[in-house]
Amino acid sequence: xxxxxxxxxxxxxxxxxxxxxxxxxxxxxxxxxxxxxxxxxxxxxxxxxxxxxxxxxxxxxxxxxxxxxxxxxxxxxxxxxxxxxxxxxxxxxxxxxxxxxxxxxxxxxxxxxxxxxxxxxxxxxxxxxxxxxxxxxxxxxxxxxxxxxxxxxxxxxxxxxxxxxxxxxxxxxxxxxxxxxxxxxxxxxxxx
Numbered sequence: 001x002x003x004x005x006x007x008x009x010x011x012x013x014x015x016x017x018x019x020x021x022x023x024x025x026x027x028x029x030x031x032x033x034x035x036x037x038x039x040x041x042x043x044x045x046x047x048x049x050x051x052x053x054x055x056x057x058x059x060x061x062x063x064x065x066x067x068x069x070x071x072x073x074x075x076x077x078x079x080x081x082x083x084x085x086x087x088x089x090x091x092x093x094x095x096x097x098x099x100x101x102x103x104x105x106x107x108x109x110x111x112x113x114x115x116x117x118x119x120x121x122x123x124x125x126x127x128x129x130x131x132x133x134x135x136x137x138x139x140x141x142x143x144x145x146x147x148x149x150x151x152x153x154x155x156x157x158x159x160x161x162x163x164x165x166x167x168x169x170x171x172x173x174x175x176x177x178x179x180x181x182x183x184x185x186x187x188x189x190x191x192x
Contacts, residue, residue, distance in 0.1 A: 003159055003166065004147055005086045010078075010156035016131045020178050022068065023100050023131075029064065030102065037107035037173075044097030044183070044192050062192060072098070076192075083125050083158060083184055094191030096122060098182040103138075107173040111143070114161045114183065122185045123161035130155045131178035138173045142166065151177065 011019075023030075023041075030039040043062055062069045080093040103109075114126040128140070130151040140157060141148045144165040149157055159166045161183060185191065 003145065003163055004142060004149070005158045006149060007082060007086075007156040007158075008152070009154045010082075010129060011131070011154040013153060016153045016178075019100070019180070020131050023102055023178055026100075027102070030100075037104045038109070039102045039104070040099050041101075042097065042099040044095070044190075079127065079156070079182065080184060082156070083127070086158065087125070087160075089124075091186045092188070093124065093184045093186060094188055096183050096185040096187075096190040096192065098180065098192060101177075101179050101181060103173045103177040103179075105174050105176070107170075107177070109168075109170040111167060111169040113164075113167050120161070120183070122187045122190050123183045124186055125158055125184040126161045126166070127156060127158040127182050127184070129180040129182070130157075131180070132176070134173075134175065134177060136174055138170060138175070138177050140168060140170055142168045151179070 026041070027039070030041045032039050041064075043065070062072060065072055076095045076098075079095060083089065083093055084091075114120060115123055131153060132151070133153045134151045139148045139150050142159070142165070144167055149155070159168075
C-alpha cells in the first residue's frame with residue numbers, strides 16, 4: 001500500500017517491554033477517554049480528539065518525561081528521518097503531538113480523520129508505534145483503501161494525515177493494547 005507505510009521492528013522487543021513497563025509505572029498520570037476505554041498521556045500542542053470525544057489535557061513539552069526525555073527525543077529523530085525517507089519528503093519534519101496510550105478490553109477507536117475537518121491542519125503525517133502484538137482484534141483499518149494492519153510489537157505504521165482516503169478505525173480491542181500515536185508537521189512552531 002503506497003500511502004500507508006509499515007516499518008517492521010522499528011522498536012526492539014526490549015524497547016517495547018521498557019515502554020510498557022514505563023506506561024504501567026506512570027499510569028496514575030494518564031487520563032481516560034469516556035466511551036473508548038482509552039487511557040492517554042498526551043504531549044504537544046493543541047490536538048483535537050474529534051467531536052464528542054473527551055477533551056484531553058495536554059503537556060506542552062516533554063518535562064513530565066524528564067527521566068526518559070533523551071530516549072524519546074532520539075525516537076523523534078528516528079521517526080522524522082524515516083518519514084522523510086519513505087515519503088521522499090525534502091522538507092524538515094517535526095513531531096507535533098505524541099501520546100502514550102493503553103487501551104483495555106472493550107476499547108475501540110471510531111472511524112475518523114486525524115485532521116478532524118481541518119482543526120489539526122498542520123498535521124502532515126500520522127503514525128502509531130505498537131508496543132505489543134494483538135492475538136485477536138485491535139486491527140487498524142483503512143476502509144477506503146481496503147487495507148488493515150494487525151499490530152505486532154515494534155511495528156511503526158505511518159500515513160499522510162490529510163489524505164481523504166486515510167480515514168481509519170479500530171473496531172474492537174479485546175486485550176490490553178499499548179501504543180505511541182504521534183503526528184508530524186513541517187511547521188516548526190508546532191514542534192514539541
